[in-house]
Amino acid sequence: MKALFINCTLKRAPKFSNTEALAKKAAGQLREKGFETEIIRLNDYNVLTGNSSDEGDGDEWPALLEKIRDCSIFVIAAPIWMGHLASPAQKVIERLDAVFRDKNLIDEKTGQFMPYNKVAGCLVTGNEDGAHSCAAQVLWSMQDVGFTIPPNANAYWVGLAGGEDDYVEAGGERYFYTNKSLRFMTENLSWFAKLLAKNPIETNLLEAEASARAESDEDK
Numbered sequence: 212m213k214a215l216f217i218n219c220t221l222k223r224a225p226k227f228s229n230t231e232a233l234a235k236k237a238a239g240q241l242r243e244k245g246f247e248t249e250i251i252r253l254n255d256y257n258v259l260t261g262n263s264s265d266e267g268d269g270d271e272w273p274a275l276l277e278k279i280r281d282c283s284i285f286v287i288a289a290p291i292w293m294g295h296l297a298s299p300a301q302k303v304i305e306r307l308d309a310v311f312r313d314k315n316l317i318d319e320k321t322g323q324f325m326p327y328n329k330v331a332g333c334l335v336t337g338n339e340d341g342a343h344s345c346a347a348q349v350l351w352s353m354q355d356v357g358f359t360i361p362p363n364a365n366a367y368w369v370g371l372a373g374g375e376d377d378y379v380e381a382g383g384e385r386y387f388y389t390n391k392s393l394r395f396m397t398e399n400l401s402w403f404a405k406l407l408a409k410n411p412i413e414t415n416l417l418e419a420e421a422s423a424r425a426e427s428d429e430d431k
Contacts, residue, residue: 212404214241214284216250216334217275219299221292223254229378230336233368233393234288236384237334240397246284246404251275253299260302264309264316272306279307283404284330285358287349290377291337291369296345304352311356322416324357328407331358332400334393335367336378342367359407361399366392 216238220228231250238248256275259266265273279285289300310316310324317324331353335342346365354360368383370376383389 212246212283212408213281214238214246214248214286214400214404215278215282216248216286216288217303218250218252219287219289219297219303220252221254221290221297221299222252224252227379228252229368229380229383230288230290230334232379232384233334233336233366233389234286237286237288237332237366237393237397240394241284241401244397244401246401249278250288251278253303258302258306260305262305262308264306264313276306279329280325282329283408284332284400285326285353286332286334286400287353288334288336289345289349291335291339291341291345294339294341294344296341296348300345300349304349307352307356320417321414322420323412323414326353326357327414328411329358330361330364330400330403330407332361332364332366332396334396335365335369336383337368338370338374338377339372340369342369359403359412361403363392363395363399366396 216234218231220230222228234250242248256271257269258272259270289297333346333349335345350360368378368389370381
């Protein structure tokens with residue numbers, strides 16, 4: 212079983228990324244539980260703006276989409292910039308919107324979207340405030356496209372107001388609350404991933420849609 216982390220730092224390799232440091236710690240914990248792990252930086256790929264599965268013209272998102280298709284655990288790791296979720300993370304969310312339209316990402320028998328029976332989590336790093344807001348944006352979006360969100364599925368580090376030091380520089384790797392929430396996250400992600408592998412969701416969205424249409428006056 213595979214766990215995929217997309218690091219949505221604004222930096223490109225080989226520049227140091229605090230967000231990646233937190234992702235590596237989470238990946239190590241999942242490897243201890245038997246998962247194969249991979250961390251990729253979105254900015255190292257030519258991912259075009261859009262909401263389809265392939266925007267053409269050299270778009271490298273299709274290759275990343277296949278990695279998501281193959282994983283059991285998917286984690287978006289993102290920094291906070293100007294109090295908001297970093298733009299690469301928003302790009303991932305927007306590109307995943309394709310599951311609602313692309314027939315190749317929808318099960319023809321059940322209508323389930325490709326992320327069904329996969330679990331998702333979120334890691335956030337930054338200074339000052341915004342971690343809760345960023346996690347809320349990511350996790351809501353992930354469940355909307357079909358991922359299962361376990362309890363306590365996020366962990367974060369937020370530095371002091373006005374500070375320049377981030378996760379590693381400020382000693383966040385030894386900070387109890389961050390380590391506790393990270394352990395909660397990896398424990399629950401691994402447990403639910405194994406649960407869904409043995410007990411996949413049986414919901415038939417096509418039948419549910421037909422029932423909704425029958426009890427509705429018009430389609431808007």
